[in-house]
Amino acid sequence: xxxxRYLVTAALPYANGPVHIGHLAGCYxxxxxxxxxxxxxxxxxxxxxxxxxxGVPITIRAMKEGITPQDVVDKYNTIIKDSFADMxxxxxxxxxxxxxxxxxxxxxxxxxxxxxxxxQERESEQYYDEAKGIFLADRYIIGTCPVCGNPNAYGDxxxxxxxxxxxEQLLNPRSALSSAxxxxxxxxxxxxxxxQYEEWLKxxxxxxxxxxxxxxVYGQCKSWLDSGLQPRAMTRDSTWGVPVPLPDAEGKxxxxxxxxxxxxxxxxKELTNQWADYWCKEDTKLVHFIGKDxxxxxxxxxxxxxxxxxxxVLPENVPANEFLNIEGEKVSTxxxxxxxxxxxxxxxxxxxxxxxYTLCANAPxxxxxxxxxxxxxxxxxxxxxxxxxxxxxxxxxxMHKLCKGRVPPxxxxxxxxxxxxxxxxxxxxKVLVEADIERxxxxxxxxxxxxxxxxxxxxxxxxxxxxxxxxxELQLENQKKIDNCLHLCLQLTANLAILLNPFxxxxxxxxxxxxxxxxxxxxxxxxxxxDLLKVNYPxxxxxxxxxxxxxxxxxxxxxxxxxxxxxxTSAKMEQAPKQESTPEATQEKVQExxxxxxxxxxxxxxxxxxxxxxxxxxxKVEKADKLLKLELDMGTEIRTVVSGxxxxxxxxxIIGKQVTVVANLAPRKMRGIESRGMxxxxxxADGRLIxxxxxEKADNGSEVR
RNA sequence: CGCGAGAUAGAGCAGCGGUAGCUCGUCGGGCUCAUAACCCGAAGGUCACAGGUUCGAUCCCUGUUCUCGCUACCA
Numbered sequence: 116x117x118x119x120r121y122l123v124t125a126a127l128p129y130a131n132g133p134v135h136i137g138h139l140a141g142c143y144x145x146x147x148x149x150x151x152x153x154x155x156x157x158x159x160x161x162x163x164x165x166x167x168x169x170g171v172p173i174t175i176r177a178m179k180e181g182i183t184p185q186d187v188v189d190k191y192n193t194i195i196k197d198s199f200a201d202m203x204x205x206x207x208x209x210x211x212x213x214x215x216x217x218x219x220x221x222x223x224x225x226x227x228x229x230x231x232x233x234x235q236e237r238e239s240e241q242y243y244d245e246a247k248g249i250f251l252a253d254r255y256i257i258g259t260c261p262v263c264g265n266p267n268a269y270g271d272x273x274x275x276x277x278x279x280x281x282x283e284q285l286l287n288p289r290s291a292l293s294s295a296x297x298x299x300x301x302x303x304x305x306x307x308x309x310x311q312y313e314e315w316l317k318x319x320x321x322x323x324x325x326x327x328x329x330x331x332v333y334g335q336c337k338s339w340l341d342s343g344l345q346p347r348a349m350t351r352d353s354t355w356g357v358p359v360p361l362p363d364a365e366g367k368x369x370x371x372x373x374x375x376x377x378x379x380x381x382x383x384k385e386l387t388n389q390w391a392d393y394w395c396k397e398d399t400k401l402v403h404f405i406g407k408d409x410x411x412x413x414x415x416x417x418x419x420x421x422x423x424x425x426x427x428v429l430p431e432n433v434p435a436n437e438f439l440n441i442e443g444e445k446v447s448t449x450x451x452x453x454x455x456x457x458x459x460x461x462x463x464x465x466x467x468x469x470x471x472y473t474l475c476a477n478a479p480x481x482x483x484x485x486x487x488x489x490x491x492x493x494x495x496x497x498x499x500x501x502x503x504x505x506x507x508x509x510x511x512x513x514m515h516k517l518c519k520g521r522v523p524p525x526x527x528x529x530x531x532x533x534x535x536x537x538x539x540x541x542x543x544x545k546v547l548v549e550a551d552i553e554r555x556x557x558x559x560x561x562x563x564x565x566x567x568x569x570x571x572x573x574x575x576x577x578x579x580x581x582x583x584x585x586x587x588e589l590q591l592e593n594q595k596k597i598d599n600c601l602h603l604c605l606q607l608t609a610n611l612a613i614l615l616n617p618f619x620x621x622x623x624x625x626x627x628x629x630x631x632x633x634x635x636x637x638x639x640x641x642x643x644x645x646d647l648l649k650v651n652y653p654x655x656x657x658x659x660x661x662x663x664x665x666x667x668x669x670x671x672x673x674x675x676x677x678x679x680x681x682x683x684t685s686a687k688m689e690q691a692p693k694q695e696s697t698p699e700a701t702q703e704k705v706q707e708x709x710x711x712x713x714x715x716x717x718x719x720x721x722x723x724x725x726x727x728x729x730x731x732x733x734x735k736v737e738k739a740d741k742l743l744k745l746e747l748d749m750g751t752e753i754r755t756v757v758s759g760x761x762x763x764x765x766x767x768x769i770i771g772k773q774v775t776v777v778a779n780l781a782p783r784k785m786r787g788i789e790s791r792g793m794x795x796x797x798x799x800a801d802g803r804l805i806x807x808x809x810x811e812k813a814d815n816g817s818e819v820r
Numbered sequence: 821c822g823c824g825a826g827a828u829a830g831a832g833c834a835g836c837g838g839u840a841g842c843u844c845g846u847c848g849g850g851c852u853c854a855u856a857a858c859c860c861g862a863a864g865g866u867c868a869c870a871g872g873u874u875c876g877a878u879c880c881c882u883g884u885u886c887u888c889g890c891u892a893c894c895a
Contacts, residue, residue: 126895128895129894131893132893132894134895135894135895137894137895138894138895139895140895141895142895143895172892172893254892269892330824330825330826331824331825331826331889333824334823334824334825335823335824335825335889335890336824337823337824338823338824338890339823339824339890341823342822342823404895405895406894406895407825407888407889407890407895408889408890408894408895409895410889410890411890435895436895437825437826437888437889437895438888438889438894438895439895440888445888445894446893446894446895447893447894448893448894449892449893449894450893453894476832476843477832477833479895481825481826481833482825482826482827482887482888483825483826483887483888483889484832484833485831485832487831489831490831490832490844493831493832493844493845494832494843494844496855497843497844497845498843498844500855500857501855501857501858502857502858504855504857505854505855505857505858506854506858508853508854508855508857509853509854509857509858510853510854511854512853512854513853513854516853517853558833559833559834562833562834562842562843565843566842566843569843572857572858572859573858573859573860575853575854575858575859576850576851576858576859576860577859579851579852579853580853581851581852581853581854582851582852582853584853657854659855660855661855662855663855
């Protein structure tokens with residue numbers, strides 16, 4: 116199909132923290148490149164994005180910092196928006212889901228589905244914090260882990276041993292927000308019948324997108340569809356969000372994942388009165404740029420919503436990228452293991468394109484990739500600067516030295532094979548880069564551009580105009596050759612500016628200024644031409660496009676990462692000016708200490724069968740960071756116990772140790788291994804674990820009482 | 821556990837049925853217009869492991885191992 120217009124969306128960043136370079140590499144930079152390219156092709160394209168400002172984590176953060184949710188999103192919306200603007204991410208609009216237009220749009224969307232009788236109403240019991248007056252997601256219930264005894268396990272998972280839990284399993288459950296004991300309360304929600312769209316989605320994706328979508332995206336969708344879809348609640352109990360537009364829905368808001376993608380629509384509405392052209396006309400190409408964690412929402416849930424509503428175009432493609440690691444480790448916002456865009460901009464002023472280059476050249480297009488500062492330095496210094504920057508500089512310097520600062524003519528009578536080959540390379544580069552971008556292969560596209568500069572260097576080297584200038588007796592003939600060489604090098608430089616423009620817009624701009632051409636030269640249709648610079652046209656003096664990244668800058672950045680890591684969680688939050696130690700936050704810390712448990716009788720204690728055992732074998736459990744599988748000699752039997760202590764002990768160090776075991780704890784399967792018992796551990800204030808063992812060797816299986 | 825994606829020279833990636841390729845790094849040479857830069861050459865890989873299909877497999881099939889995601893913060 117011939118598309119008349121393009122609508123490009125980039126995932127709405129959650130206004131709960133700043134953006135880091137992983138966000139850029141995964142989503143915003145590829146989207147921006149794609150859009151800049153489309154604009155250069157003079158295609159009708161709109162690029163929409165905005166802050167996602169709803170959802171429980173924002174209310175929690177607000178509560179912790181003692182401010183309103185609005186304060187939280189205002190603060191981060193500004194930081195995020197500025198970071199994008201400074202990096203040259205060229206949204207046509209950067210909106211926010213807290214705007215009225217978005218509330219109206221998402222409510223209207225909901226109402227339409229409601230009036231069509233689509234939603235199923237269901238009542239269920241949810242945990243409720245009576246002190247704070249809010250319903251609690253599993254994550255916000257804290258209690259003692261039934262598996263490893265960690266007193267601060269979450270309702271969905273124990274961080275200590277990695278077991279996945281449900282709130283019912285926690286011993287002494289308490290609210291993460293107030294420490295109140297959560298109670299169950301009935302609540303009603305509206306469910307979207309995803310299952311009714313299963314067949315249609317299979318047809319659309321599994322059959323229709325087989326060879327179009329990236330393998331990671333396609334595979335993920337197929338996996339979801341094969342395992343069957345369930346109705347999904349589209350409302351939540353909260354006061355922060357878009358109110359459910361129904362009379363009996365006090366205290367209910369739309370589920371963030373219902374309202375967030377609709378944010379793309381509202382942003383488009385805010386941008387233009389012609390918004391419906393982009394959302395409803397069949398000949399619009401809708402492309403969602405996202406990271407891999409968002410695949411199901413953009414490929415399954417949102418399309419199902421659009422289909423259910425009717426009248427909307429569906430995404431033509433969802434080129435999700437994988438993740439970018441930093442210095443070999445996963446990005447973690449809570450541990451502050453990330454390179455924040457706002458900080459990069461401060462540390463490397465006027466170096467946006469250096470980052471854009473590295474992130475694109477090393478983009479996680481097919482698998483997770485690693486960002487290291489050393490690699491950043493290498494790529495900037497030896498590719499961007501040495502190949503591209505240096506070529507451009509050589510062309511300018513030589514032109515000023517050998518051609519009097521003016522664009523020399525091209526003499527047809529002395530054209531060489533090398534000249535013609537270079538012209539062919541220039542024309543071919545356009546074709547290659549175009550094909551790459553259309554297929555979302557931005558890494559390859561950028562490589563092909565640098566490769567063109569590489570060819571330019573070789574051509575210059577082989578032509579060696581500086582040598583030709585040294586033989587005055589052949590002056591007339593040689594000057595023609597020199598002219599041709601530099602004419603072509605300069606036309607090549609102009610072509611590089613056009614091709615680079617979507618990727619490195621700041622650089623393309625600088626190049627235009629140096630060549631004294633208007634920005635219109637950057638129109639894509641001009642790529643491949645070798646008459647972009649007029650003969651005899653005087654050009655500006657040479658000036659370097661890029662500077663090198665010094666060794667000490669690399670060291671500084673790596674040290675900064677490690678230093679910030681130590682302060683872990685609070686580092687980023689403490690930069691918030693207002694609320695450093697609100698009463699609320701202090702209070703919370705006190706309550707984190709283990710709470711005294713109620714008195715029990717001797718009979719309660721007698722229910723426990725505590726025994727001594729010796730660790731015979733210990734090995735790491737696969738696919739679990741924190742679990743060790745232990746074989747214990749219990750005297751009369753050998754038992755398998757899975758224990759969440761892998762972060763504290765190496766398997767080989769604990770073999771032979773005697774330990775105390777809760778022998779009659781109900782068996783529990785973890786990561787497919789049945790654990791029959793639990794090892795007792797003391798936990799220090801710093802979180803360190805210590806075995807509770809007999810001081811002298813006891814018989815295996817002897818009772819502890 | 822299950823499902824999905826990945827594993828190819830020191831690093832980063834491409835190839836996906838017919839003698840293993842690119843970029844960076846390393847080593848040697850050339851050039852000197854240029855940001856100690858550019859150009860040429862070389863070394864460096866039993867294509868994760870084990871089976872199978874095939875005349876032939878890095879590529880197809882089966883099994884295994886490891887990494888990442890689906891699972892908090894998070895693209």
